[in-house]
Amino acid sequence: MKGIDWVVAVSLVAIGLSCLTMSASWLFNQDTLKEYLDTFLVICLFAGIPAFLGGLLYWIFKRK
Structure with a gap:
């Protein structure tokens, strides 16, 4: 994978985690x-x- 692919993948994971956290914290x-x-954090x-x-x-x- 190239550098831009990693940036896109990490940003999508971060967006997903923040949306999941937002909905959980509003409860x-x-x-x-x-x-x-x-x-x-949890x-x-x-x-x-x-x-x-x-x-x-x-x-x-x-490794083995």
Whole structure:
């Protein structure tokens, strides 16, 4: 993939995560930025930990 492909892919993921976070944070409290950031952190952790573990397992098996 070229550089512009990565930029487009990362921006689409970021837009999707922000939309998911916005809809989830409006369920609890619409007025605070702290609620938005807390929900964003939780969503990123739930998405990032499995992606990291999958990448780590892929790297381990690819190395052998």
